[in-house]
């Protein structure tokens with residue numbers, strides 16, 4: 157696969173890449189490691205706590221995190237599966253690097269267990285609650301084409317209607333890039 161990894165950038169809503177369902181990838185492919193490292197770089201540049209492959213235009217089941225105080229380590233999750241804890245969902249504010257200038261209340265499971273492959277090809281299992289479990293759920297949503305604007309409350313939906321419409325109207329642009337993207341959507 158030819159992929160210009162250093163050129164990868166964060167795509168923004170309503171880029172169709174954000175709506176694809178991502179596919180399982182081969183963790184031993186060297187390009188996967190390069191992409192993961194580039195995504196960590198982009199996540200830090202954007203001051204984010206997580207970034208999923210669809211956010212750089214790739215329909216891959218891969219995300220990276222650095223959840224600050226909750227887990228201040230750069231981590232790579234390849235082909236992750238998430239098991240959500242039962243129990244009352246908790247609402248908290250979330251933003252998304254691909255949906256700029258919007259913060260919404262999102263209800264999430266209070267705890268989760270994640271199983272994945274790390275950047276060195278080793279299986280990893282982690283459990284978390286609260287903020288870190290929330291980050292995993294947010295990033296896992298990206299792998300299924302789900303965004304925070306799909307999960308926001310009716311009140312947020314009303315309040316942010318014009319902001320979201322403005323994002324949709326500010327959409328890209330270059331006719332060729334647009335046509336190519338639509339074909340792949």
Ligand SMILES: [Zn+2]
Nearest residue numbers: 251252253254
């Ligand atoms: Zn996001």
